[in-house]
Amino acid sequence: MKEARHGERRTRRCPEILVVIVGPTAVGKTDVSIEAAARLGGEIVSCDSMQVYRYMDIGTAKPGPSERARVPHHLIDVVDPDEAFNVARFQELAQAAIDDIAARGKIPFLVGGTGLYVRAVVDGFLFPWEGASPELRRKLEDEAAAQGVPALHARLAEVDPAAARRIHPNDARRIIRALEVYATTGRPISEMWRRAGEGKMRVDRLVMLGLVREREVLYERIERRCDAMVRQGLVEETRCLLERGYECALTARQALGYKEIVEHLRGRCSLEEAVEAIKRNTRRYAKRQLTWFRADPRIEWIDMGCPPSVSEAATCVLALVKGKLAAM
Incomplete structure (x- = not known):
């Protein structure tokens, strides 16, 4: 995809429709969005403030190679961990990716849990620091x-x-x-x-969906994910990042998972204490995510515990998308 240079004027081509899937961490956004996008022939624009960083795979729960092979993903592995990246830059790249997907006749899916990044793309607001001196x-x-x-x-x-x-x-x-x-x-x-x-998306072009689970179920999924990350090599991944000289970037960004493991590797806590801290901080983060998204009346919620399965949730997404397209 050819990116617009920073600050370059670019005429936007409004996509026929934009599907937005949000929700707290570990709720199941990746599985549902991949299933829905695969069925619709869509492509996914990751809306995660940490997945833009290279070398941070396990701790950010990036989709794996097989998942990205099934559905093309954008805005993953964009910059190194010590490079400057903010919501204004994300907005620019995400809008370019969405325009590119739409220009090729595909349906763009904006998927993630970083609420401010979602708003930046959907509402296209102007950042007060643009052009600041x-x-x-x-x-x-x-x-x-x-x-x-x-x-x-x-x-x-x-x-x-x-x-x-x-x-x-x-x-x-x-x-x-x-x-x-x-x-x-x-x-x-x-x-x-x-x-x-x-830049503001027309309401009739938006399908905004939120995934939710019962709190205790979500917290159990968070704990299982944290344990799985450690088994998959989160400690070694963090050690490699430190060896590359990225300690300041990891701690300054308060990257969930990494900052706690850094404390362990520096001898300031045990691995067990670090993992418990990851779980606790991730639960708190999930709560903040839900508070943010529930304030947006445009979001239609899918309860992932009724049940539905990933396939059933994806079917709900497809039905809403087809209904929106039929009404246009």
């Missing part, structure tokens, strides 16, 4: 104090008439922000406002 901002603030805010508004009208029409001549904060964006990105902020509006 604290030094330039202070300089503009000084100019506003010396020359008056209307003088800066007149300057804005020259470079971004559309923004000047929307911003009051005495609104110093917004005028300075608009000039800051233009000076640092070379693009008018009005264009960025327009892009943000275009």
